Amino acid sequence: MTTTSPSRRTTTGALLALAIGSFGIGMTEFVVMGLLPEISRELLPTVWAASQEDAIAQAGWLITLYALGVVIGAPTIAGSVARFPRHRVMVLLALALTVFNALTLILPTFELVAASRLLAGLPHGAYFGIGALVAAEVMGPGNRAKGVAFVLTGLTVANVVGVPLGTFLGQNLGWRWAFLLVVVIFALATAAIALTVPHRAGEPARTLRAELGVFRVGQVWFALGIGAVGFGGFFAVYTYVATLVTEAAGAPAWSVPLVLIILGVGMTVGNLVGGHLADRDLTRALFGLMGGLILSQLLLALTAGWIVSLVFFVFAVGFTSSAVSPTIQTRLMDVAGDNQSIAAALNHSALNMGNALGAALGGAVIAAGLGYTAPVWVGLVLALGGLGIAAVSFSLERRRASRPELARV
Incomplete structure (x- = not known):
């Protein structure tokens, strides 16, 4: 007798891979809040010299732009990729998160970093949304919410471990070190998703x-x-x-x-x-x-x-x-x-x-x-x-x- 349901090992691996990505999202979204002084001191030196409060307030736009990216990207990206296999979509979303956060890591000016934060927010909602569907699918009927919760656990654990660690690195070694860690996490998530999330045919009729x-x-x-x-x-x-x-x-x-x-x-x-x-x-x-x-x-x-x-x-x-x-x-x-x-x-x-x-x-x-x-x-x-x-x-x-x-x- 054969079955198409994923094995326990496959299910655990897929959920863990998705949770690693959500951990990275939790870090990239919230670590900025604790590093605004360091970011504004480096990227807005003239404003910082005149008024630290004004520099920090201006740097706060990095948080706003990320949130705006989430609001814009969630429906447009998720709707546009609905017809493609979810395995492939999740790999591409994790790769996009890796690349866009790498831009935050390396770009030299405040304006360019701000643009990178908007870009980094775009895949956020689609990653969680489609990831939730993948988790519900691999867990099966009666366990869907548990699968969704497991994926979201990466986000909550990031608030306990990732954000404090990233803040510590950023305050002591420079804020870009926090984003280096974020990029490494997303790269790991991309590889893990590619290896563990089950393949499933797309639905060509699901257009935007x-x-x-x-x-x-x-x-x-x-x-x-x-x-x-x-x-x-x-x-x-x-x-x-x-x-x-x-x-x-x-x-x-x-x-x-x-x-x-x-x-x-x-x-x-x-x-x-x-x-x-x-x-x-x-x-x-x-x-x-x-x-x-x-x-x-x-x-x-x-x-x-x-x-x-x-x-x-x-x-x-x-x-x-x-x-x-x-x-x-x-x-x-x-x-x-x-x-x-x-x-x-x-x-x-x-x-x-x-x-x-x-x-x-x-x-x-x-x-x-x-x-x-x-x-x-x-x-x-x-x-x-x-x-x-x-x-x-x-x-x-x-x-x-x-x-x-x-x-x-």
Whole structure:
């Protein structure tokens, strides 16, 4: 008797290869945040000499341009390559990440480095989206969310290990050393994907025009809204953890990296747990975890003045928010119909929009003089918004199931 299902060894190898790439993405996306002074000092020497604050603020565009690349690249690349074999697509995406980050490593001026950051963001969403489909495929029915979560684990582990290591290298040897490590990781991921991800025939009918039909599916918009608004609540907290620690709790600056590591551990564990829960009952997992995120943020806002409670509830926020991620990704795959590639990638456009929304609103309330715990309250409101969108989405789905004559939503 023969079977077409991948062996356990093939499955493990493919998931590990994809996770290595997501580890690299986590590094390249977040390590810049800790190296803005070093980058601005080298690439903007005139501005740095006049005002360090202005130089760092200008260097912050490197973060914005990367996020913009993700938003642009996720739907366009994923939709354009949907007809090709996913094995080949993943190799090319990993290779693109290697090359574009190599440009960041070697280019000499701020303007060229900024352009390279935009380019490096383009394959991000497609890598995660199509990688999620590959992971779900090799894991098989009943284990899809676990496969998605395993791939995303590389991103969360990067926050625990990769970003601190890259920041250390960048601060002590020069910021380009951090990107040298990123390039090595992506090169390793490219080779590993080429060797381990199973070959599968493409679908010639899945053109970009056909994939864009996903935007006519109302439930896809709801799922994206849960990610953009609800996950924005996490980024409102994550972006301002440093000021929470030093200003709200009055802890020393050296404790900030430790708190960030604890947050990263919470994200890593939560991601794996979320995958298991989503495979058992996606609806219950999504609502339960969103409720847990809201409760964690409420308790963090109320107790942020004490460092012990702050650390505990920062871990809880990381755990619950990251556990939500595979449920949203799997939900998108469920409601997208035949438009799997572009829908799975769009999740990462939505999450980056949430990143921008949470960071902007969190900064606005601090600037308004509402205090350093105000971003946590903003995060709570955004998480409530995400929960509300989820409630509307599932309510409409139930109505449609009971009344087939209703229009598709």
